[in-house]
Amino acid sequence: MNTALELRGVSHGYDNVAVLNDVNLVVKPGSITALLGPSGVGKTTLLRIICGFETPQRGTVTINDNVVAHDGVSLVAPERRGVGLVPQEGALFPHLSVSDNIAFGLKHRRSVETRNRVQEMLELVDLAGNAERRPDQLSGGMQQRVALARALAPRPAIVLLDEPFASLDASLRVTVRTEIVAALRQSQATALWVTHDQQEALSCADEVAVLLGHRIAQHATPVDLYRTPASRSIAEFVGEAVRVRGAAHGTTATCALGELVLAQTRQGEVTIVLRPEQIELDDAPTAHSPRGEVIASRFYGHDGEIDVRLPSNEVVVSRLHARLLPPVGATVALRVTGQALAFA
């Protein structure tokens, strides 16, 4: 078995408006893959197709090497697909206790095996003392952990997490995220994690599939995705991007920030894309160093950003340590580290 989930040429739409167009995606067993895309791009539709609540008009869905849907025909009902679902806000059954929620998908619900499995799952998500509590007595983060335990209990081929932390407040989100990833890793489950939060995708997943323009625009490891995005729109969606016009000559390009080393070979007029942290203040400037005027300065606490207007009238953003932030109106010399991206 080499794939837990495979989508091949999946297309779907409503009322002749395409939502998904030729989506191809492979999820390897035991991996956590993030499906990253802006709101309204069809992430939830794709998830419902995998679960079996929608049937794709075109294409093939394969789970654990079994074809479950093909060209508008559903071959396997949702309840027989072995897909665990963790919806937004958890959706714990309010009429059942925590342990009954976890046992919901297990056969022979009164058996010793079931009881052991429920206990095991409770320990996995670190909620061992809460078996008899009601969902409404749990905090939002605890509810999410129970929802994960419930999805994992029947040992599904793959767990789908649908924006699981959208409803939690920012301070709680990072903690719960860490706990959920730890539980997924410990149980060696395969997971497809739907999110619109690029930080969440980059920090939690082994691989990130970017859903842009109704198709998978790029599927790569977080590092590759951030360093070498396949297109300008991906570069701008994944992380912040600074753009300047330039002229490429193979492995280098010249622009208002001087001569830069490119990540790929390019020729002719290009748009150069840099990350704000690649643009630093030059503490030993020469006569050739690019200079500009600071027109805005934002203090974030741990770091800060400045907007610098270059002589070419282009504005670039630089991310700096907070104590280095120059005042607005100052003239600063800049320097670029690392390789630049260039897109035609």
Add this chain to the structure above:
Amino acid sequence: MSRLLRAPFALAVPALLAVVVALVPLLYLVDTSLQRGVQSVLDEIFVSRTATLVVRSLALTVVVTLACAVVGTINAWLVVRSSIPLRPLWLMLLSMPLAIPSYLSAFAWITWIPSLNGFWGASIVLTLASYPYVMLPVAAMLRNTDPQLDDVARSLGASPVRALMRVTLRQVSPAIWAGALLVALYVVSDFGAVATMRIETFTWVIYGAYRAGFDPTRAATLSLVLIAVALLLMMVERRARGRTAQRVGAGSIRTTVRRSSLNLVAPALLIAVSSIGLGIGVPVISAISWMRNGKDVVWSEVWSTIGASFGVGALTGVATVLLALPVGILIARFKGPLSAFSEGAVYVTHSLPGVVIALSVVYFGISLARPLYQEIPLLVFGQMIIFLPLVVGSVRTSIEQSRTAFEDVSRSLGTSRMMTVFRVTIPLALPGIAAGGALAVLGAVKELPTTLLLRPTELDTLATSIWKYSSVSDFGSIGPYAVALMLLAALPTAILSTVTVLKVVK
């Protein structure tokens, strides 16, 4: 819609059966009215006595509806926005008239003031019985509108009365409209009050024409005209409900209570006290005095009548819940042509007055189910049709309030669609289902015209006993029945209204 969203067979078949069963008797009504040909139907409709009937029924409807709109809105404002103490208690007392059958309060009124007999008496009784239909939706909507808009209006120089008229009332006007149309629908369907007050409106004349025995065509034809009026009101009500104003902007609603000026509260309090005093006080005090003056009460008969009422009520409740469950689930969760059809059928049934349903079940019984005619199964069947829309509505609302994510998760955990209905959908909707059942039991215990037309001749329920004794003004015997019915009806009403009340007034 995806193929997968289609309803499971085991759900669709009973649901379809339920709505067809509810509509079949209507065919017999049409059939009976056409017995002497289309021309005689038209002759019956276009004669002056029918026109008089229409005018009188509409006049009663308009008077009662206007009165209810005013009284209901004022009472709603008092319990939600003013600073009077014990507001939950006020709201509960103000909703209690719902528990008192109109024939009982009508009889109490004419024994108290005999000269009220007629149009104005019926108007008073029906207003007192049905203003809660306006008060409850308006109260709920007032609770959800932002009282700070009032403050803004005041700060812009509006007087308290002007702010109330121009801001608050504007915001809740959709609820007033919707409530008023419910009242209108109730008034055209009411049988008890008009029959007790001897005022010839549709329902009373239809009943009379049928009872007179020789003219089933007239009864059936007038029923069709009444159906047309009721359907029209129903459609207008739907429209009005669609236009509910939404709160602009997010942010939680702060406390709705405002210290209100005395010249607003005093008249409102006067109206609320009169609503309670006249709506509950008059029938309750009358019933108690009948009870104290009671002579020759055969207690064994009283107890067996209570038993019969309960028995018929419980049978109706169970049967209606069983019938309504698949329909409610289908409408709430499996959208499609089948569920649209069921919804339409339930919607039509909802507008049908009890007399009309009873009559159509009579014709159905005579032609098709002769052995069951004037037997308990047919009585339960008739009442079931009457209360089906109510219970379907209750089931459906409670299912729609729970998220579909629950069902999705259940299916992804290996549970089939039908098992998901049993393990997730129904348990989540249980409070709504129970409430629906309680409504049906309560309704069946109070229901008069259906019981009169469909009961076995030897069966007496509380409703028919009260009717029997009141039509011969036998004050000596009526007391225990009236008290028993009010107690029986008040208890579920109190429970149901407490739930609603707690949602409306914290």
